[in-house]
Amino acid sequence: MNTRELLKKVRKIEIKTRRLSDNLFAGEYHSHFKGRGMTFSEVRPYAYGDDVRSIDWNVTARYRTPYVKLFEEERELTVMLLVDISGSEDFGMKGQLKREMITEIAATLAFSAIKNNDKVGLILFSDQPELFIPPAKGRSHVLHIIRQLIDFERKSKRTGIDNILRYAFNVMKKRGIIFVISDFMDMQYADTLKIVSKKHDVVGIRVYDRAEQIFPDAGFLLMHDPETGEQVYVDTSSAKIRDKVRRYFRSFSDYFRDAFAKAGGGKVEIATNESYVKALMNYFKTKA
Numbered sequence: 001m002n003t004r005e006l007l008k009k010v011r012k013i014e015i016k017t018r019r020l021s022d023n024l025f026a027g028e029y030h031s032h033f034k035g036r037g038m039t040f041s042e043v044r045p046y047a048y049g050d051d052v053r054s055i056d057w058n059v060t061a062r063y064r065t066p067y068v069k070l071f072e073e074e075r076e077l078t079v080m081l082l083v084d085i086s087g088s089e090d091f092g093m094k095g096q097l098k099r100e101m102i103t104e105i106a107a108t109l110a111f112s113a114i115k116n117n118d119k120v121g122l123i124l125f126s127d128q129p130e131l132f133i134p135p136a137k138g139r140s141h142v143l144h145i146i147r148q149l150i151d152f153e154r155k156s157k158r159t160g161i162d163n164i165l166r167y168a169f170n171v172m173k174k175r176g177i178i179f180v181i182s183d184f185m186d187m188q189y190a191d192t193l194k195i196v197s198k199k200h201d202v203v204g205i206r207v208y209d210r211a212e213q214i215f216p217d218a219g220f221l222l223m224h225d226p227e228t229g230e231q232v233y234v235d236t237s238s239a240k241i242r243d244k245v246r247r248y249f250r251s252f253s254d255y256f257r258d259a260f261a262k263a264g265g266g267k268v269e270i271a272t273n274e275s276y277v278k279a280l281m282n283y284f285k286t287k288a
Contacts, residue, residue: 079179
């Protein structure tokens with residue numbers, strides 16, 4: 001993609017997603033995440049009625065009189081977008097690829113973050129971290145994120161959600177919000193998700209295409225695996241084969257729901273022929 005085409009596409013996404021973040025998500029985003037953490041403010045002498053659990057024993061010992069710690073709400077949050085760019089995201093049957101919707105969702109969340117004076121960062125991943133943009137503020141920073149979402153050339157087509165959760169846990173030193181945006185066609189990440197969720201607020205946004213689960217009865221079709229490159233002919237006229245395919249794709253969605261439920265994380269599921277605006281609004285309103 002040449003520079004002119006890239007800038008035109010970035011501008012188009014900015015206009016759409018910035019309007020959504022300004023008009024729709026600001027209030028819901030704010031009420032859902034603000035005040036999740038407390039940061040140390042100061043110490044003062046103990047007063048009658050103070051919670052004894054807030055006593056600072058080091059200061060108390062030094063001055064030989066009780067002192068308590070005071071905390072205040074964190075007013076600035078760090079948002080990290082973990083965006084899947086593996087081969088399976090290039091699928092789409094209803095005029096929009098999964099990757100295109102994922103890009104818009106990530107851009108909307110990024111603009112919502114900076115509107116609330118929060119920092120936002122980006123990690124693009126396949127089965128490995130492909131790109132890390134440290135959290136920062138400002139429109140130019142978000143536009144840089146969008147450019148990478150559109151034009152970044154991946155090194156691998158495979159998916160590794162467990163790997164990227166471990167990576168994010170290591171690079172995010174302070175408590176923050178992690179949005180994992182993927183089709184979640186992967187497993188074996190539940191244990192790591194539990195660990196990450198103990199430190200951070202983690203929200204999984206699963207973007208899928210219904211055509212992946214409902215095969216037509218169209219005889220023999222040449223099927224291509226976008227992550228491995230493998231090609232195989234499949235007899236879609238066989239009810240047994242169609243049921244096997246349905247169960248295969250359903251196993252990923254079932255694993256996703258179970259993993260996030262057990263980890264206490266938030267979860268959103270959006271089909272490519274649905275409105276991600278409505279899905280995100282419903283999530284934020286429910287959790288507010």
